[in-house]
Amino acid sequence: MNKRVTVAASPETYQAIADRLNVSWTKGSPEARKGARIARRLIWMCRQANWTPETTVASPQEVSKFFDANKPATFGVTVGTYGVYRSEILSVLRADPVRKGRYILQMKGIYRDVHDRTVRSGVPQEFRWRCSPLLWYLHDHDVAPSDINTDTLTAYYQFCCNIEQLGEERARRRAQDAGKYISLMSEHGDFAEFGFLPVEIALPNRSIKYDVPKGISDALVTEFDKRVVPWARGEVSNQGETWGEYIARLDTAETSAPTSDKKRAWKASEKYQGQMAQGEQISRGPAQGFLPESRRWKLATVKSRRDLSATCAKVMYEAGKFHIETIEELTDPEIVEAIAKGLHARRPKKNPESSYTSGILTFVTTMAKDFVQCPPDDLEKIKKIKEKYGKKHEGIAPKNKETLRKFTDARIQALIDMPDRVTADVNKEVVRRREAYRQEHGVLPLPVDVFNQSLIKQVMLALSAHIMLSRAPRRSDLAGLRLEWIRWREGHATVEIPPTFVKSRKKQDPPLIIPLDPRASKLLDQYLKSLRAKMLHADDARNPFLFPSPPHTGKQRIGGFYVGLPDRLVDEVHERVGVRINPHLWRHLIGWIWLKEDPDKLPAVQKLLGHKSIETTIKYYADIDESVVLTKWLEFLDGKKT
Numbered sequence: 001m002n003k004r005v006t007v008a009a010s011p012e013t014y015q016a017i018a019d020r021l022n023v024s025w026t027k028g029s030p031e032a033r034k035g036a037r038i039a040r041r042l043i044w045m046c047r048q049a050n051w052t053p054e055t056t057v058a059s060p061q062e063v064s065k066f067f068d069a070n071k072p073a074t075f076g077v078t079v080g081t082y083g084v085y086r087s088e089i090l091s092v093l094r095a096d097p098v099r100k101g102r103y104i105l106q107m108k109g110i111y112r113d114v115h116d117r118t119v120r121s122g123v124p125q126e127f128r129w130r131c132s133p134l135l136w137y138l139h140d141h142d143v144a145p146s147d148i149n150t151d152t153l154t155a156y157y158q159f160c161c162n163i164e165q166l167g168e169e170r171a172r173r174r175a176q177d178a179g180k181y182i183s184l185m186s187e188h189g190d191f192a193e194f195g196f197l198p199v200e201i202a203l204p205n206r207s208i209k210y211d212v213p214k215g216i217s218d219a220l221v222t223e224f225d226k227r228v229v230p231w232a233r234g235e236v237s238n239q240g241e242t243w244g245e246y247i248a249r250l251d252t253a254e255t256s257a258p259t260s261d262k263k264r265a266w267k268a269s270e271k272y273q274g275q276m277a278q279g280e281q282i283s284r285g286p287a288q289g290f291l292p293e294s295r296r297w298k299l300a301t302v303k304s305r306r307d308l309s310a311t312c313a314k315v316m317y318e319a320g321k322f323h324i325e326t327i328e329e330l331t332d333p334e335i336v337e338a339i340a341k342g343l344h345a346r347r348p349k350k351n352p353e354s355s356y357t358s359g360i361l362t363f364v365t366t367m368a369k370d371f372v373q374c375p376p377d378d379l380e381k382i383k384k385i386k387e388k389y390g391k392k393h394e395g396i397a398p399k400n401k402e403t404l405r406k407f408t409d410a411r412i413q414a415l416i417d418m419p420d421r422v423t424a425d426v427n428k429e430v431v432r433r434r435e436a437y438r439q440e441h442g443v444l445p446l447p448v449d450v451f452n453q454s455l456i457k458q459v460m461l462a463l464s465a466h467i468m469l470s471r472a473p474r475r476s477d478l479a480g481l482r483l484e485w486i487r488w489r490e491g492h493a494t495v496e497i498p499p500t501f502v503k504s505r506k507k508q509d510p511p512l513i514i515p516l517d518p519r520a521s522k523l524l525d526q527y528l529k530s531l532r533a534k535m536l537h538a539d540d541a542r543n544p545f546l547f548p549s550p551p552h553t554g555k556q557r558i559g560g561f562y563v564g565l566p567d568r569l570v571d572e573v574h575e576r577v578g579v580r581i582n583p584h585l586w587r588h589l590i591g592w593i594w595l596k597e598d599p600d601k602l603p604a605v606q607k608l609l610g611h612k613s614i615e616t617t618i619k620y621y622a623d624i625d626e627s628v629v630l631t632k633w634l635e636f637l638d639g640k641k642t
Helices: 014-023 030-049 060-069 079-091 108-121 123-138 150-162 168-187 187-196 216-234 243-253 259-270 268-276 301-321 333-345 357-369 376-389 398-405 409-441 453-470 477-478 518-535 565-577 585-597 601-611 614-640
Strands: 487-491 492-497 512-515
Touching: 014 030, 014 512, 030 079, 060 079, 108 123, 108 187, 123 150, 150 168, 168 187, 168 301, 216 301, 216 492, 268 565, 301 333, 301 357, 333 357, 333 376, 357 376, 398 585, 409 453, 409 518, 409 565, 409 585, 453 477, 453 512, 453 518, 453 565, 453 585, 477 565, 487 512
Parallel strands: none
Antiparallel strands: 487 492, 492 512
């Protein structure tokens, strides 16, 4: 099939391209059959991506993103079929390759000499493999080696995106490699005669969301660290007082009930200060200015809210060049409203119901009420601003609900089977490695001897999948499971997470119980007896975690746990099941699976997920439960049709 016939000369919709593919060749010819097949696949892709083919303009970049974001398992096809779908669809969208039929050995001039010198000079192979596209670009655009600068590489990046129509990530890597290659040649003696100079690549920063000067949030963040963090951690009052100074101020203010000399001396003692600083002081009432123990922020919360304060400073400066420098300015109702409007205007088109604005306004409200202790009128104004701009959806976010609905019966089964499939793959690899060793050395090694850290990570993956299917603890609880929490009874393992480590539980509450079935218990036993020790650093024999920190780029956190395990687990779900989820969504997923089987299981789901009240469960699953009921109704109707 002639690609030139099928490539759009101007922006076209997917439907227009599909229609043209269906009429471009003589009916019944091989080209016509191929064109019709690609047309069907174009429409199939649009349906899967929720694009309207009649109105969506075709874009190779968006097609590449679609295929990169999904896996063959998403659509129940093989890896080979998935690759064919991708290549055939892109073949009718992309123009002919810019350098079609050209090879580096056909080039003449200075950059051919640069290439030949690269091959002879012992430059790392990855540069030799990747230098050709850059050298062709420099050759075609007549750029001298000494004239290559940041603008040159930025233009090269745009060329890769817009002319060669590479995916954004691939174009970014190519431009970054180009910068490394030019800088390497500037320092390498073999290339001195060409006059290369060191160069940096300045690509668009995907993490930058706001067009503001660098460091615009530094003053507010410094204020946050200096004043708010000690208060939030319970070290000082909102006025920077110690507990003793804080109590003394309250005593001074309480003139209606004079304190006896004996009581005053008792309250001044160190023992009193240490004892009463712990927990709530019920006899005095709720603390106003000194956070009680139950409300103090965890380190993760401190980090998150520091980032939110920086965001507020950026949004406000972008909105009107107002530089927020103090917490008092941050909680001024007029400034809060400006921030809320700025965030509202920036709502993502793909997720307009995002709760990000609500989270920021909740943080600002907390600061206004508990730290600054704004007047009631100001608090009421902030409350109304939050109600207008920070409406938070009840329960599961709409985007996550759509993700859950992708779990068909077949995908649910694939998820349930996943830990056993991972284990089976590990066992096959163990057999292969043992046999390979026997053929080379004449001796069959023990299974444990062929396990390296990469294979042990797969075992960790299978164990974590078993645990998540059993109870779905939160991601920090999964990654941070401790050996001391494991209980064994008649060969069955149970993990008991203490209440102080579980969200919304207090010391007097029961632990979170995660029972493991016989198969998972056996795998856990084998891992603990022979594999876990091989993951430990030589100086980390006393590591307390079930999943110790593995080596990462040559480093290993002594005494740490495998922080990235939950993310690796959901990557495996994407690979094997075909749906991309986040670690926390797994909790909702197991509730969804059970409700899909039986809509009357809400009370059981409450217990499974550890919700303290059925109202919480209903809030999260009410509308999902409705969709399950409707599906059951359609099944009932179908069974009654004649």
